[in-house]
Amino acid sequence: MSETKKDFLRAIVEEDLKAGKYEAVHTRFPPEPNGFPHIGHAKSIVLNFGIARDFKGQCNLRMDDTDPTKEDMKYVEALKDAVKWLGFEWGEKVYFTSDYFGKLYDYAVELIKMEKAYVDSLNEEEIREYRGTVTEPGRRSKYAQRSVEENLDLFERMKNGEFEEGAHVLRAKIDMGSPNMKMRDPLLYRIRHASHYRVGEGWHVYPMYDFAHCLSDYMEGITHSLCTLEFENNRDIYDWVIETLGLEPPRPYQYEFARLNMNYTVMSKRKLLELVEGGYVNGWDDPRLPTIAGYKRRGYTPESIITFCEQIGVAKANSTVDVAQLEFCIRDDLNTKVPRVMCVLDPLKVTIENYEGSELLDASYYPHDVPKEGSRKLPFSKEIYIDRNDFSEHPPKGYYRLTPEQPVRLKHAYIIACKEVVKDADGNIVEIKAEYYPDSKSGSDTSGIKVRSAIQWVDAASAKKAEVRVYDRLFKCEAPEGLDDLNPDSLKVIKDALIEPAVIEEKPDVRFQFEREGYFYADPVEYSDENPVFNKIVGLKDSWAKKEKPKSQPAKKQKQPKPVQKEGEVAPMSAEEQGRYDRFTHEYKLNPEVANTLARDEKLSHFFDEAVSVHESPVTIANIVANDVARVFKENGTESLTFGAKEVAELAKMLDEETISSKIAKQVFEEMTATGKSPDAIVEEKGLKQISDPAEIAPIIDDVIAKNPDNVAKYRDGNQKLFGFFVGQVLKATGGKANPKVVNELVREKLEA
Ligand code: ATP
Ligand code: MG
Numbered sequence: 001m002s003e004t005k006k007d008f009l010r011a012i013v014e015e016d017l018k019a020g021k022y023e024a025v026h027t028r029f030p031p032e033p034n035g036f037p038h039i040g041h042a043k044s045i046v047l048n049f050g051i052a053r054d055f056k057g058q059c060n061l062r063m064d065d066t067d068p069t070k071e072d073m074k075y076v077e078a079l080k081d082a083v084k085w086l087g088f089e090w091g092e093k094v095y096f097t098s099d100y101f102g103k104l105y106d107y108a109v110e111l112i113k114m115e116k117a118y119v120d121s122l123n124e125e126e127i128r129e130y131r132g133t134v135t136e137p138g139r140r141s142k143y144a145q146r147s148v149e150e151n152l153d154l155f156e157r158m159k160n161g162e163f164e165e166g167a168h169v170l171r172a173k174i175d176m177g178s179p180n181m182k183m184r185d186p187l188l189y190r191i192r193h194a195s196h197y198r199v200g201e202g203w204h205v206y207p208m209y210d211f212a213h214c215l216s217d218y219m220e221g222i223t224h225s226l227c228t229l230e231f232e233n234n235r236d237i238y239d240w241v242i243e244t245l246g247l248e249p250p251r252p253y254q255y256e257f258a259r260l261n262m263n264y265t266v267m268s269k270r271k272l273l274e275l276v277e278g279g280y281v282n283g284w285d286d287p288r289l290p291t292i293a294g295y296k297r298r299g300y301t302p303e304s305i306i307t308f309c310e311q312i313g314v315a316k317a318n319s320t321v322d323v324a325q326l327e328f329c330i331r332d333d334l335n336t337k338v339p340r341v342m343c344v345l346d347p348l349k350v351t352i353e354n355y356e357g358s359e360l361l362d363a364s365y366y367p368h369d370v371p372k373e374g375s376r377k378l379p380f381s382k383e384i385y386i387d388r389n390d391f392s393e394h395p396p397k398g399y400y401r402l403t404p405e406q407p408v409r410l411k412h413a414y415i416i417a418c419k420e421v422v423k424d425a426d427g428n429i430v431e432i433k434a435e436y437y438p439d440s441k442s443g444s445d446t447s448g449i450k451v452r453s454a455i456q457w458v459d460a461a462s463a464k465k466a467e468v469r470v471y472d473r474l475f476k477c478e479a480p481e482g483l484d485d486l487n488p489d490s491l492k493v494i495k496d497a498l499i500e501p502a503v504i505e506e507k508p509d510v511r512f513q514f515e516r517e518g519y520f521y522a523d524p525v526e527y528s529d530e531n532p533v534f535n536k537i538v539g540l541k542d543s544w545a546k547k548e549k550p551k552s553q554p555a556k557k558q559k560q561p562k563p564v565q566k567e568g569e570v571a572p573m574s575a576e577e578q579g580r581y582d583r584f585t586h587e588y589k590l591n592p593e594v595a596n597t598l599a600r601d602e603k604l605s606h607f608f609d610e611a612v613s614v615h616e617s618p619v620t621i622a623n624i625v626a627n628d629v630a631r632v633f634k635e636n637g638t639e640s641l642t643f644g645a646k647e648v649a650e651l652a653k654m655l656d657e658e659t660i661s662s663k664i665a666k667q668v669f670e671e672m673t674a675t676g677k678s679p680d681a682i683v684e685e686k687g688l689k690q691i692s693d694p695a696e697i698a699p700i701i702d703d704v705i706a707k708n709p710d711n712v713a714k715y716r717d718g719n720q721k722l723f724g725f726f727v728g729q730v731l732k733a734t735g736g737k738a739n740p741k742v743v744n745e746l747v748r749e750k751l752e753a
Contacts, residue, residue, distance in 0.1 A: 010054065010055075012224070013025050017055060021223075024058070025056075025058075025223050026057050026060070027060075028220060029044055029061055029062070030063075030097075030213070030216075032063070033063045033073075033076045035269030035272060036284040038290045038291050039265075039291075039292070039305070041292070043260040043312070045082065051224070060222070061094050061095065064216075066097050066206050068203075069192075071197050081293070086292070097212050097213075097216050098196060098198045104207050107211075107215055108155065114244070115148060117172050117173060118144050118173055120141050120168065123166065127141070127716075128716060128752075129753070130176070138185075155170055160204060163191055166713070167191065168191065170187070171188060172211075172237070173185060180236050182237055183237065183240070186210055186237050188207065189208065190717065191205055210238070213225075213238070214242055215242075222252040224255060225238070227257075235254045239253075258317055262321045263479065264480065265474075267290060272289060275474075288471055288473075288491065299537035304330040305329070311325065330538050334537070339374065339508045340366065343468070343500070343512075343514040343520070344386060344456060346389065348385060348430075349431045349432070350386050350432045352382050352435065353382075353435060358381035359379075360378065362375060362378075376502035376506055376508070378412055378413070378459070380459055381459055385457060385458050389401075391429070398572065404418050408451050409440070409453070411456055411457065412442050414436040414438070415447060415449050417434060456514070463498040463500060464499050464532065466499045467533045467534070471491055471536050499514075518537070520534040520537060521537050580598070589619070594626045595622075598622060601633075603638055604629065604630055608622060608625045611645040611652070615649035617653070620652040620655055621649065621652045624648055628669050629648060642675070654668075658690055659683070659690055660690050664688050664736055668688065688737060690738070690739050691734060692739040698750075701726075701730050701746055704730050711725060711726070726747045726751065
């Protein structure tokens with residue numbers, strides 16, 4: 001494991017140990033077993049277990065299972081698997097907050113006796129109302145004056161199930177005027193008549209996170225309780241509970257760090273659950289998911305994930321990590337570790353007419369600069385298969401592989417030249433007849449023939465059929481919001497790829513580099529020698545940016561079909577394209593992907609420049625041009641355009657001025673394309689102006705809140721994830737016209753009031 005730089009948390013731990021505050025460091029990883037862990041959890045695992053390891057302390061694995069409605073043993077198992085797979089050990093046992101229900105209850109009783117907690121019987125709405133706002137202090141409930149005896153009696157009866165859910169709650173008596181809203185008499189217990197997956201039926205009250213977490217930490221002897229930034233304001237409650245109960249030192253302290261966010265990825269368990277339950281992926285271990293189980297099944301190594309977590313480090317500010325960085329880590333890990341073999345994904349038959357008999361060629365599994373040894377024999381004979389993409393009848397400039405005029409080297413074997421292209425009745429190429437140069441054998445080539453590349457191939461007689469699952473990113477855009485953003489090409493199943501026999505017969509490894517294709521993994525679940533299945537782990541190079549490219553090419557007008565670009569090959573830009581690219585990225589600060597799309601397409605570039613000359617807002621305009629305009633160019637060509645650069649500039653201007661929302665802008669663009677009307681006219685005619693006036697939006701929010709009491713209750717009980725639901729409902733109610741920023745602010749205000 002690589003040496004970790006000292007981050008701010010390690011600095012704190014080191015200092016505490018030096019000062020003698022604790023004898024040893026003791027951390028914990030406290031997931032809620034309500035879904036499979038994801039790469040964000042890996043960050044937390046690597047941090048908590050890593051600190052324990054580095055300072056010779058201990059890290060507990062604790063299931064934070066206080067919500068009886070969503071938890072399940074299968075998630076507990078998945079969490080254990082993840083920690084184990086990443087190479088960490090949790091000691092003698094797994095801890096469960098549910099094991100502390102009895103002790104937690106006793107602590108609550110103690111608080112009541114100290115007059116520091118009371119049973120409140122206000123309803124949810126009143127509790128919220130009484131809490132005040134950020135600018136106004138709250139008021140205390142009249143029930144706060146209940147006597148200790150009455151509180152003890154009520155709390156016990158709550159536990160025994162005598163009351164309905166919501167009838168009472170137990171609250172800490174802290175400070176209704178605190179500037180930290182969380183300290184305004186926070187809830188400690190609520191009534192839930194639900195069976196718990198571990199403790200069964202016995203309990204009718206369940207502790208809230210703020211009460212259970214600090215005490216669980218204390219009881220386990222945790223020293224440093226590391227959590228993500230959203231819990232910053234909860235720290236005061238954490239301290240209050242421990243201090244008020246007068247718990248003997250040493251006590252734990254809470255520290256916050258930024259959670260991991262990654263582009264092209266959704267990371268919340270709720271969203272992952274939706275993908276799994278909706279059948280959008282094949283289970284929690286689908287290789288496209290950012291779950292640990294998914295990475296494991298795909299072929300990622302634990303080392304690569306740990307390296308990634310160490311590289312991103314821990315910080316105190318939220319940011320988004322580029323998924324390319326994770327892909328880099330796995331590529332880098334496998335590069336020198338795994339054997340290189342040949343697999344042909346899209347086989348095209350080649351008959352070498354002047355070759356007779358057969359031979360076994362020596363071929364190393366590792367290139368000469370890799371400090372690993374091992375080789376296999378490659379059967380070679382008259383009939384072989386190459387990849388269809390490695391032959392081009394009408395090659396574009398810069399095509400280095402086999403063409404009717406250009407010979408190519410077969411990796412580890414001979415140079416061949418094309419003699420004849422055989423086609424079927426529809427004109428599809430079905431076979432290449434070729435000739436080989438006997439004196440061009442790899443390693444002893446005296447032919448003097450120059451070739452520009454070496455391609456993979458397999459021998460027809462001995463190759464094995466294999467299924468190859470080519471995985472790509474699950475989402476097609478950087479900041480996916482939901483199902484609409486799924487990448488339709490995230491899985492391509494190739495049923496009849498051909499692979500060299502040694503891979504199946506010798507099994508030099510379970511992970512391979514398929515020459516020129518990328519890294520692949522024998523699927524741990526479905527692979528068999530009879531039906532080999534390989535998962536693509538990652539390509540040889542980051543190929544994502546260029547994938548956006550085909551969008552911008554006017555399909556109708558292409559003179560020569562461009563060959564499908566292979567993974568790892570990006571067509572070089574011409575000087576002119578490069579010049580535009582540089583100008584777009586430097587002068588206009590466009591993001592590289594957008595700049596790439598525009599720069600490589602002359603018409604789009606001109607269109608963009610023209611629009612910017614009308615309304616100087618390059619970023620907004622570039623987004624419209626690279627996405628929407630490019631699509632129209634591609635679908636309809638550029639001959640009979642119904643709109644010009646001026647209209648697009650006008651649309652951008654309305655967006656910039658927040659006259660319309662980005663959602664509505666899409667609608668206006670479609671209308672523009674269909675009717676040729678100006679955006680101004682469309683917005684006017686259809687009444688699409690964005691609504692930004694809070695006075696107009698507020699009643700709509702009130703209405704949504706009134707109609708969804710259950711979700712309001714859940715939100716206020718701590719299910720913050722429902723926030724998006726409310727915003728979504730309000731936007732929907734306004735036909736997408738409400739200004740999302742204003743809606744966000746108002747919804748938060750109203751829900752938290
Ligand atoms: P999600 O929102 O995905 O459901 P969560 O925070 O509810 O995540 P828990 O199971 O409650 O998930 O979290 C277990 C631990 O993992 C917590 O300490 C939490 O801070 C940490 N964790 C969860 N997600 C991330 C993330 N994206 N980055 C870093 N740590 C995370
Ligand atoms: Mg959670």
